[in-house]
Amino acid sequence: MAHSFFITMEKKSFTFDEIKLKLVNYCVYQDRCHSEVEQKMKEFLLIPEAKDDILLYLIKENYLNEERFTRSYIRGKFYIKHWGKNKIKLNLKQKGITEKLISKCMDEIDENDYEETIDKIYKDYFSKQKGLKDYQRKSKTIKYLLSKGFEYDIILEVNNE
Structure with a gap:
C-alpha cells in the first residue's frame, strides 16, 4: 500500500539583514536584472521602503548591474x-x-561568429531532413533558424554564400 506524505513548511521569518544577504547571494550566484530581483523579493514580506533600501544597496555595491x-x-x-x-x-x-x-x-x-553559427546550424539541420525534396528541406531549415531567433535576411545571405 502506497503512503503519501505531506510536508508542511511554516513561513520562516527573516530579519532585514538576512533577507539582504539572501538577495546578495542570489545576485552573486548569477548576474540578475532588476525584474528578477524584484520577483525574488516577493518571497519575503517587505515593506516598499525596505525593498527600495535593498535595491539601492545591491546597485551601489555593484551586485546588481x-x-x-x-x-x-x-x-x-x-x-x-x-x-x-x-x-x-x-x-x-x-x-x-x-x-x-x-x-x-x-x-x-561577434558578427563572424554569428554568421558561422547560422551556417553551421543550417547545414546540421538541413542534413537531418530526410525523404524531402530540396526546397522542402530548405524551407524547414529556414523556419527552424527563424524559430531560434535568427533574422530572415541574414539566414538567406549566409545560405547563398
Whole structure:
C-alpha cells in the first residue's frame, strides 16, 4: 500500500539583514536584472521602503548591474544556447531591459561568429531532413533558424554564400 506524505513548511521569518544577504547571494550566484530581483523579493514580506533600501544597496555595491546582466545574458544565449538576436532581444525586453541598453550590448556577439553559427546550424539541420525534396528541406531549415531567433535576411545571405 502506497503512503503519501505531506510536508508542511511554516513561513520562516527573516530579519532585514538576512533577507539582504539572501538577495546578495542570489545576485552573486548569477548576474540578475532588476525584474528578477524584484520577483525574488516577493518571497519575503517587505515593506516598499525596505525593498527600495535593498535595491539601492545591491546597485551601489555593484551586485546588481543591468548592463553587466545584459552582456552576460547575450553571451550565454548566443554562445551556449545558439539563439539569434531576435529571440535574445525579445527575452531581454520581457525582463524589462530597455531597447537602448540591448542595442548597446549586442556587440558581445561577434558578427563572424554569428554568421558561422547560422551556417553551421543550417547545414546540421538541413542534413537531418530526410525523404524531402530540396526546397522542402530548405524551407524547414529556414523556419527552424527563424524559430531560434535568427533574422530572415541574414539566414538567406549566409545560405547563398
